[in-house]
Amino acid sequence: MNQLRPNSFRLSPDARGRFGPFGGRFVAETLMPLILEVEQAYEAAKRDPAFDTEWRRLLTHYVGRPSPLWYAGRLTEHLRQEAGKGRGAAAPEAHGAKIYFKREELNHTGAHKINAVLGQILLAKRMGKTRIIAETGAGQHGVATATACALFDLPCTVFMGATDVERQQPNVFRMKLLGAEVMPVTSGAATLKDAMNEALRHWVANVEDTYYCIGTVAGPHPYPVMVRDFQCVIGEETREQVLAAEGRLPDALVCAVGGGSSAMGLFFPFLDDAGVAMYGVEAAGRGLDTAEHAASLNRGRPGVLHGNRTYLLQDAHGQITEAHSISAGLDYPGIGPEHSWLHEQGRVQYVGATDAEALDAFQLCSRLEGIIPALESAHGLAQVIKLAPTMPRDSIIVLNLSGRGDKDIFTVAQHLGVKL
Amino acid sequence: MSGAATNGSRIAGRFAALKQAGRGALVTYLQAYDPDPATSLALLRGLPGAGADLIEVGVPFTDPMADGPSIQRAAQRALKAGATLAGVLALVRDFRAGDAATPIILMGYYNPILAYGIDRFCTDAAASGVDGLIVVDVPPEEADEIEPQAKAAGLDLIRLVAPTTDDARLPRVLAATSGFVYYVSITGITGTRSATAASLEQAIPRIRQHTGLPVAIGFGIRTPQQAAAAARLADGAVVGTALVDTLAGSLDEQGRARPETVRQVLDQVRGLAEAVRDTANRVA
Numbered sequence: 001m002n003q004l005r006p007n008s009f010r011l012s013p014d015a016r017g018r019f020g021p022f023g024g025r026f027v028a029e030t031l032m033p034l035i036l037e038v039e040q041a042y043e044a045a046k047r048d049p050a051f052d053t054e055w056r057r058l059l060t061h062y063v064g065r066p067s068p069l070w071y072a073g074r075l076t077e078h079l080r081q082e083a084g085k086g087r088g089a090a091a092p093e094a095h096g097a098k099i100y101f102k103r104e105e106l107n108h109t110g111a112h113k114i115n116a117v118l119g120q121i122l123l124a125k126r127m128g129k130t131r132i133i134a135e136t137g138a139g140q141h142g143v144a145t146a147t148a149c150a151l152f153d154l155p156c157t158v159f160m161g162a163t164d165v166e167r168q169q170p171n172v173f174r175m176k177l178l179g180a181e182v183m184p185v186t187s188g189a190a191t192l193k194d195a196m197n198e199a200l201r202h203w204v205a206n207v208e209d210t211y212y213c214i215g216t217v218a219g220p221h222p223y224p225v226m227v228r229d230f231q232c233v234i235g236e237e238t239r240e241q242v243l244a245a246e247g248r249l250p251d252a253l254v255c256a257v258g259g260g261s262s263a264m265g266l267f268f269p270f271l272d273d274a275g276v277a278m279y280g281v282e283a284a285g286r287g288l289d290t291a292e293h294a295a296s297l298n299r300g301r302p303g304v305l306h307g308n309r310t311y312l313l314q315d316a317h318g319q320i321t322e323a324h325s326i327s328a329g330l331d332y333p334g335i336g337p338e339h340s341w342l343h344e345q346g347r348v349q350y351v352g353a354t355d356a357e358a359l360d361a362f363q364l365c366s367r368l369e370g371i372i373p374a375l376e377s378a379h380g381l382a383q384v385i386k387l388a389p390t391m392p393r394d395s396i397i398v399l400n401l402s403g404r405g406d407k408d409i410f411t412v413a414q415h416l417g418v419k420l
Numbered sequence: 421m422s423g424a425a426t427n428g429s430r431i432a433g434r435f436a437a438l439k440q441a442g443r444g445a446l447v448t449y450l451q452a453y454d455p456d457p458a459t460s461l462a463l464l465r466g467l468p469g470a471g472a473d474l475i476e477v478g479v480p481f482t483d484p485m486a487d488g489p490s491i492q493r494a495a496q497r498a499l500k501a502g503a504t505l506a507g508v509l510a511l512v513r514d515f516r517a518g519d520a521a522t523p524i525i526l527m528g529y530y531n532p533i534l535a536y537g538i539d540r541f542c543t544d545a546a547a548s549g550v551d552g553l554i555v556v557d558v559p560p561e562e563a564d565e566i567e568p569q570a571k572a573a574g575l576d577l578i579r580l581v582a583p584t585t586d587d588a589r590l591p592r593v594l595a596a597t598s599g600f601v602y603y604v605s606i607t608g609i610t611g612t613r614s615a616t617a618a619s620l621e622q623a624i625p626r627i628r629q630h631t632g633l634p635v636a637i638g639f640g641i642r643t644p645q646q647a648a649a650a651a652r653l654a655d656g657a658v659v660g661t662a663l664v665d666t667l668a669g670s671l672d673e674q675g676r677a678r679p680e681t682v683r684q685v686l687d688q689v690r691g692l693a694e695a696v697r698d699t700a701n702r703v704a
Contacts, residue, residue, distance in 0.1 A: 016561065026530060026557045028486040030582035030607055033589060187492055193483065200485050205608035207584055304530045304557065305483060317504045318535025320482045 009271035017221020022337035025220040026304045030204045039222040041127045058118045063108045069241035072099045074368040083389035097391035101401040111403030112262045113144035116230035121148040124211035131210045132156045135199040137192035138329030139171025141215030146180035156180040159199040161191040164328045189322040192332045216259025217336030220307030231265025252277040255400035256379040258330035260339045262402035281383045283325035284352030294323035296335045297343045297350040310337040326355035327375035353382035374403030430551045431523045431599040435634040444651030446696045449660030451478035451494040453503035459677040464515045468522045470686040471693020479528030486556045488611040490661045505532045509548040516549030527554040542573035552576035552599045560596040600634040611661025614640035624654050644695030651696045
């Protein structure tokens with residue numbers, strides 16, 4: 001079949017929750033009625049101005065939005081010098097794009113996750129649900145969910161792979177302080193994929209009173225579109241802020257992708273602006289050509305897992321393989337279905353950054369900008385470090401600095417051989 | 421008669437014959453390749469003699485979303501033993517060489533089928549002697565993914581009906597079902613808890629109002645008494661986790677089959693079958 005390039009990239013999903021061939025609702029019958037209930041409730045909430053007003057009130061006064069758009073001047077200058085060095089004497093000043101950070105790490109709880117969590121918790125309240133469950137990898141989504149549950153006085157259970165519990169101790173403790181119950185998941189590789197399996201199993205057994213607050217743009221419809229809609233606040237603000245600062249749209253947007261919620265939130269409002277290039281950065285782990293990475297678009301193929309059709313890391317027989325990344329938040333063998341579609345449409349370029357590149361970027365950003373980025377965001381930064389020197393000086397890159405790195409200092413110290 | 425009709429009718433034929441005999445079916449579930457292909461084949465071959473009326477063969481998958489810990493571990497053992505969908509079909513072919521009568525239903529998840537290729541899978545499954553499919557994560561909303569190919573190959577597509585499937589939704593689910601209806605008796609995953617008799621006594625007539633297909637009850641049926649009660653109330657009882665647990669309990673420390681593994685599982689099936697058949701005698 002000939003694939004027509006759509007007039008707009010902003011019209012998906014269709015009524016079945018499909019982005020082209022991706023997405024859908026691949027869940028067991030027990031969950032299906034519930035998924036339909038969430039969809040109906042979300043459609044109704046979208047039409048209710050009071051819902052939006054309440055969500056925006058929380059974003060302003062509780063989360064601290066809008067998050068700033070920061071001109072990363074020292075990083076920009078540093079990379080301009082690098083560009084000069086790389087090119088010898090030939091027009092050193094011609095290259096090195098201006099770099100802006102969209103500072104989602106300044107949000108309450110330290111990452112973009114809270115944007116969609118508050119929307120979903122308001123939805124859960126509307127639906128009359130009295131318990132919240134969530135899965136978490138790095139713990140950022142778990143902390144955001146535990147936070148919102150504390151605020152709304154809802155019991156909260158967070159499923160977290162035992163491996164992640166081990167490497168994200170600070171966030172585990174945060175969740176507990178916030179009153180949440182953390183359930184370590186030991187099946188499989190005991191990371192994000194397994195936490196999501198377990199959350200889905202728990203949900204099936206507690207459908208009456210429980211709302212499942214998914215942390216990314218994956219899962220069965222309507223989650224990918226709903227989480228994207230809430231995260232679009234990132235891109236909408238960025239658009240206004242960059243127009244105010246520069247009088248024009250950026251030339252490139254860069255964001256790390258695990259499930260891909262921070263990237264969808266930044267990209268979506270710009271998808272129909274043909275002049276804006278977009279880079280989703282997958283975790284290349286120890287290298288794209290090793291067996292240890294989490295690059296489902298670069299090295300996987302389409303399949304069905306966790307309720308949607310999307311690119312997955314899998315073997316020839318359709319068994320899901322384990323992902324690897326230094327960053328617990330990117331350690332997932334799938335990706336949101338809309339990213340799979342944008343990848344096949346060629347609208348977004350998906351590239352990789354290795355553990356080592358992310359570690360370097362993590363340190364560089366800390367020293368040059370006084371901002372310790374999350375290891376997830378450091379993957380995006382690694383791409384900026386490669387990209388900026390290849391672009392003209394008057395061009396503009398916006399990086400989604402999706403989270404802060406306080407949670408990662410133990411992991412980083414360990415990798416750098418520092419004992420804390 | 422076409423091959424398609426022959427395959428499709430094996431399930432219907434078995435339920436009809438049991439109805440004539442005045443009893444419900446004992447449907448057993450074990451995961452293929454658990455804990456190794458040879459033991460798995462020996463179990464499969466022994467099941468009809470031990471009293472299984474229909475056989476569900478679980479297709480191992482790394483991420484069995486609807487399954488509890490027992491079947492998750494079974495899948496891990498099976499995958500470690502080298503299970504693939506092609507291997508599972510070969511197992512069914514080997515079984516069919518010695519048994520032309522007992523219906524075989526493959527139960528599993530969609531991704532291994534996708535990886536195999538839907539068209540080729542349906543053709544190969546039918547040719548291997550498979551009669552029906554339960555694809556847990558393909559609900560009626562996504563039925564067009566596999567329904568045309570399954571129909572063309574003469575495979576029944578057995579759908580799950582859950583306590584959460586309300587009256588508005590039920591006709592849609594049932595319309596997409598052939599062979600029999602699998603009633604998931606609890607809101608939950610396999611092998612975790614059991615439905616109350618009262619909830620089943622309400623649920624089964626509700627389903628029967630909408631369909632003439634046989635109804636089997638599964639999830640949470642462990643004991644001969646529960647199996648007998650379910651088979652009496654509906655047209656069949658599915659026992660899975662309880663058998664998988666017995667199998668797991670019979671393995672050595674390395675997870676390998678012991679000489680008594682096959683006998684222990686089949687003895688349990690005999691106990692279940694006796695209870696299901698006793699019911700028939702008492703009713704008669």
